[in-house]
Amino acid sequence: MALTEQQQRAYVASQAADARLNVELQTEDMVLNIGPQHPATHGTLRVVARLDGEQVVWADVVCGYMHRGYEKLTEVRTYPQITTLVNRIDWLSSFANEVPFILAAEKLMEIEAPPRAQYIRTILFELARIANITLFIGTMGADLGAITPVFYAFRDRERILNQIEAVTGGRFHPNFDRIGGLKDDLPRGWIDETKNAMVRVREFCDELEELLMGNEIFQARTRGIGVIPSDIGLSYGLSGANIRASGIDWDLRRDQDLPLAWKDLDWKVWTHPDGDSFARFWVRLQETREASKMVDQMLDGLPAGSIQAKVPRIIKVPAGEAWVHTENPLGEMGYYVVSQGGLGPFRCKIRSASFNNVSVLPWLLRGAYVPDIITILASLYFILGDIDR
Amino acid sequence: MGVVEKGTFRKPALKPLTWLLNYSRKYSLWMYQWGLACCAIEMGAAMVSPRYDIMRLGVIPFPAGPRQADLICISGTVTDKMAPAVLRLYEQMPDPKYVISMGSCANCGGPYWDSYSVTKGVDQIIPVDVYIPGCPPRPEALLEGIVLLQQRIQSEDMADRWRGDPIVVG
Numbered sequence: 287m288a289l290t291e292q293q294q295r296a297y298v299a300s301q302a303a304d305a306r307l308n309v310e311l312q313t314e315d316m317v318l319n320i321g322p323q324h325p326a327t328h329g330t331l332r333v334v335a336r337l338d339g340e341q342v343v344w345a346d347v348v349c350g351y352m353h354r355g356y357e358k359l360t361e362v363r364t365y366p367q368i369t370t371l372v373n374r375i376d377w378l379s380s381f382a383n384e385v386p387f388i389l390a391a392e393k394l395m396e397i398e399a400p401p402r403a404q405y406i407r408t409i410l411f412e413l414a415r416i417a418n419i420t421l422f423i424g425t426m427g428a429d430l431g432a433i434t435p436v437f438y439a440f441r442d443r444e445r446i447l448n449q450i451e452a453v454t455g456g457r458f459h460p461n462f463d464r465i466g467g468l469k470d471d472l473p474r475g476w477i478d479e480t481k482n483a484m485v486r487v488r489e490f491c492d493e494l495e496e497l498l499m500g501n502e503i504f505q506a507r508t509r510g511i512g513v514i515p516s517d518i519g520l521s522y523g524l525s526g527a528n529i530r531a532s533g534i535d536w537d538l539r540r541d542q543d544l545p546l547a548w549k550d551l552d553w554k555v556w557t558h559p560d561g562d563s564f565a566r567f568w569v570r571l572q573e574t575r576e577a578s579k580m581v582d583q584m585l586d587g588l589p590a591g592s593i594q595a596k597v598p599r600i601i602k603v604p605a606g607e608a609w610v611h612t613e614n615p616l617g618e619m620g621y622y623v624v625s626q627g628g629l630g631p632f633r634c635k636i637r638s639a640s641f642n643n644v645s646v647l648p649w650l651l652r653g654a655y656v657p658d659i660i661t662i663l664a665s666l667y668f669i670l671g672d673i674d675r
Numbered sequence: 676m677g678v679v680e681k682g683t684f685r686k687p688a689l690k691p692l693t694w695l696l697n698y699s700r701k702y703s704l705w706m707y708q709w710g711l712a713c714c715a716i717e718m719g720a721a722m723v724s725p726r727y728d729i730m731r732l733g734v735i736p737f738p739a740g741p742r743q744a745d746l747i748c749i750s751g752t753v754t755d756k757m758a759p760a761v762l763r764l765y766e767q768m769p770d771p772k773y774v775i776s777m778g779s780c781a782n783c784g785g786p787y788w789d790s791y792s793v794t795k796g797v798d799q800i801i802p803v804d805v806y807i808p809g810c811p812p813r814p815e816a817l818l819e820g821i822v823l824l825q826q827r828i829q830s831e832d833m834a835d836r837w838r839g840d841p842i843v844v845g
Contacts (some may be wrong), residue, residue, distance in 0.1 A: 322760055323709065330711060330757060351757045352712060355790040362789065371786060377713035421716070440724035458713060458811055671712060 290513055293653035300341070315343070320659065322351045328425065329670030332642070335651060335659065345651035347644055352674040360634040365391050365465060365601050368630070372621075373459040375638060376672040379414035379419055379615045381450070384463040387634075388625045389544060390610040391465050394603045397596075398545050400590040403467040408547035409480075409584050410450065410462065411612075412577040416487055417446045418615035419574045421536065422667050426567055427498050429664035430507050435498055442490040443484045452476055465601055467594030477585050485579040491575045499568065508564040512650055512662035515561060520651070523642035526617025528666060531569045532561035538613035546612075551583050563665035570667070602629060616640050616672055640672035693832070700745070700771075701828040702733030704821070707744035709761065709766070711751025714778035714811040718750045729757035732821050740768040746824070748802075748817075752780035752787060753794040765801045773828070775820050776803045779810045786810065 289297075291307035330351035335616060336344040356375060360368050372387050385407055391399065399407070410581040424439025447457045452473055454460035460607050464468050514524065516532040537555040539548045556572040558565035605627040611620025617639025624633040643666050650662055708718055714772040720722035721727045727737065738744045753761055765774070775799050778828045779785030782819075797803060804827065807820040 322757065323764065328710075329715065350842075353754060353758075353792050354752055354787050355792045359787065359790055374713055375785065377716060421830070436723050437725060439724070440720055444724060444726055450753065457813065544743065587770060 288414050288517065288518075289653060292510065292513060296341075296653060300304065308596070315526075318656070320628070322348075328668070331663075331668070331670060331673065332664070333647065333651075335519070335656075337656065340655050342651045342656070345659075346386045347647050347650050349641075349644070349673050352670040354612065354671075354675065356675045357634060357636055360631055360636075362630065362673075364629040365603060365631070368463050368634075369463055372636070373461055374671060375636065375675055376418075376614065376616060376640070377667050378669060379418040379456065380459045380669070381410045381414045381454075381462065382418075382614045383619065385411055385546070386610045386612045386614075386619060387424055387621045387623070388463045388465055389546075389612075390621045391601075391603055392609040393547075393608040393610060394606050394625055395465065395597075395601075397461070397466050398591045399467045400596055402471075404444065404545055404592045405465065405474060405547045405584050405588050405593075406453075406468055406593065409581055410453065410460070411546070412581050412584075413446055413450055413480075415615040416581075417443055417450070418573055418579075419570050420487075420490065422570055423494050423498070423567075423574070425495075426664045426667075427504075429660050430504060432498065432501070435494060438490065438493065438497075439629070442486060445486055449476070449480050449483050452479070466597040471593050480585060481582060484582050487578040488575055491571055491578075495571060499540070499564075499571070507657075507661055508562065508567060508665065509560075510562050511658050512563045512652060512654065512665060513561050514646060517668070518649065519561070519646070522646040524617070524640050524646060525642065526613065526615070527573060528566055528567045528643055530555065530557045530616065531565035533557055533559040538611060538618060541610075544610070544612065547584055548580075550587065551580050553580050563657045563661050566665045566667070579595065602627065603631070611637065614639060614667060616641060616667065621663070621670075636675055638672045638675055640668035640670075641675075644668050694829075697829050697831060701825040704734045704746045704773075704824075705738045705744045706734050706736050706740050707738055707764075708736060709749050709751075711745055711749070711757065711766070712751035712778075712780060716779070717811045717814050718748060718777060718817060721817045723836065724814070727814040727818060729818065729821065732818065732825070734821055741765075742769065744768050745771070745797065745821055746773045746775065748775045748777055749781045749797045750777040750799075750811075752785070753797045753800075754792050758791070758794050758800050764813045773804045773824055774775050774801055774805055775805045775806045775807065775817075775824065777817060777820070778812055779808060782806050782808065 316337045318335045318337050322330040332348040334346050335342045343541040369384045372383045377385050419438050422441045424436040427435030454462040482512045513533050516534050519532045535557050545601045553576055556569050558569050603625045605625055607624050609622045611618050619639055620637040623631045626632040723760050781797045787793040794845045805820045806822050807816050809816055
């Protein structure tokens with residue numbers, strides 16, 4: 287594996303320091319095991335790192351502690367039942383998981399949801415994104431030793447969860463998307479409440495921008511740490527904010543034509559040229575603010591009409607294959623559905639973002655120092671259900 | 676705990692002492708959080724969100740390790756790969772210890788009742804005191820589970836709990 291310039295420089299500097307002291311510092315290799323239950327891994331990821339003194343010389347990721355067998359379970363469920371299941375893959379943004387699956391089924395059945403349903407889907411999608419990234423902003427601070435952002439994040443996240451709950455009835459797992467539309471329309475007074483909540487989200491972003499990103503210690507611990515060059519990121523299949531922080535302007539919301547509301551909106555894809563931990567944090571913070579503006583636009587331009595297309599009572603999807611992927615909060619998430627005309631799919635391949643995002647860790651951790659492992663893990667931002675499925 | 680084994684606390688004069696011991700124990704529960712899946716986020720909301728604030732019930736989250744914990748909250752899906760680690764952590768906790776099983780997955784497998792890799796219920800490997808249903812349960816449900824556990828601790832007879840085979844060291 288190629289070393290980055292920074293990794294090489296750190297190595298040369300450490301060798302030079304030893305030469306100046308006229309000693310040859312040789313330390314025994316030590317294996318450091320992080321996880322499977324460690325607060326910094328946000329669940330049950332296990333990272334095994336071999337250390338030479340304070341530097342990581344080799345690292346590997348052991349996943350599978352949260353493998354629940356989604357792909358096999360989808361084969362024994364019907365299409366409406368699967369939305370319940372796929373909710374729980376990325377549990378922080380559950381609604382965003384349902385949408386690509388439902389779109390794949392609709393693509394096979396050749397129906398399209400009415401415009402109002404498309405808008406409400408996109409609104410809930412972006413609310414899920416805000417709920418997800420708000421927590422990231424908090425936990426990134428916590429992992430670096432600042433406990434305050436977590437309290438702020440959970441406080442403001444409740445406002446988003448309230449809005450999601452008011453529509454869908456579930457704080458976490460809405461299970462609200464249906465083939466051909468949605469379960470229900472928006473409740474009365476929801477639009478104004480959501481607009482108020484969006485104002486609070488933007489205030490939260492401003493607050494954290496000053497509190498955390500302006501903090502000198504935070505910058506010292508994140509700038510230049512865990513640099514992913516764009517070609518390495520692409521070759522490992524990184525997606526989402528992780529690849530946008532490496533300067534690749536790639537966003538599936540803009541780059542493809544889906545029957546969702548993003549194409550009607552005026553918004554911007556944020557990128558950062560640095561590719562370090564700070565850039566990944568910065569991009570996610572900007573995306574949260576952008577998402578709140580998108581929700582405002584969609585609430586203003588919400589079309590009237592029905593929320594459900596005509597579908598048969600018993601849903602049978604015709605034989606065929608469909609691939610739909612969307613830009614989820616963690617990155618690219620897609621479903622490859624193979625149907626043989628039955629009540630449920632014959633096979634369903636799930637591409638989730640976090641699995642590819644953590645696959646870069648063995649490359650990235652090499653040459654890093656021990657305290658930076660936590661920074662790198664936090665800034666890559668994975669969710670265990672999304673890695674192991 | 677020699678006094679307990681001799682049955683000193685069973686004398687009527689010492690009943691208030693038992694009450695006091697139980698009362699102190701129930702309001703200083705150190706909870707080792709075992710965040711496994713979706714429920715961990717709701718548990719986190721209960722612990723750090725100002726709206727729920729589990730600490731007002733006397734539960735102290737984030738001990739440094741299982742050796743310092745009285746209570747373990749299994750929140751989320753236990754897979755077969757994870758089950759040995761769960762058991763090992765439970766065994767490291769000092770007695771008396773309590774287990775809260777949070778969410779359908781930890782209770783019985785939940786939506787993964789027919790999955791090949793999920794342990795259907797954490798009670799197959801460790802004894803559970805309080806089950807909290809829901810997928811995931813709301814943070815309020817976790818708070819009620821804590822209150823139920825505290826009622827149980829208050830009415831517990833330590834002599835009964837400690838009677839059994841003597842611990843042999845070496």
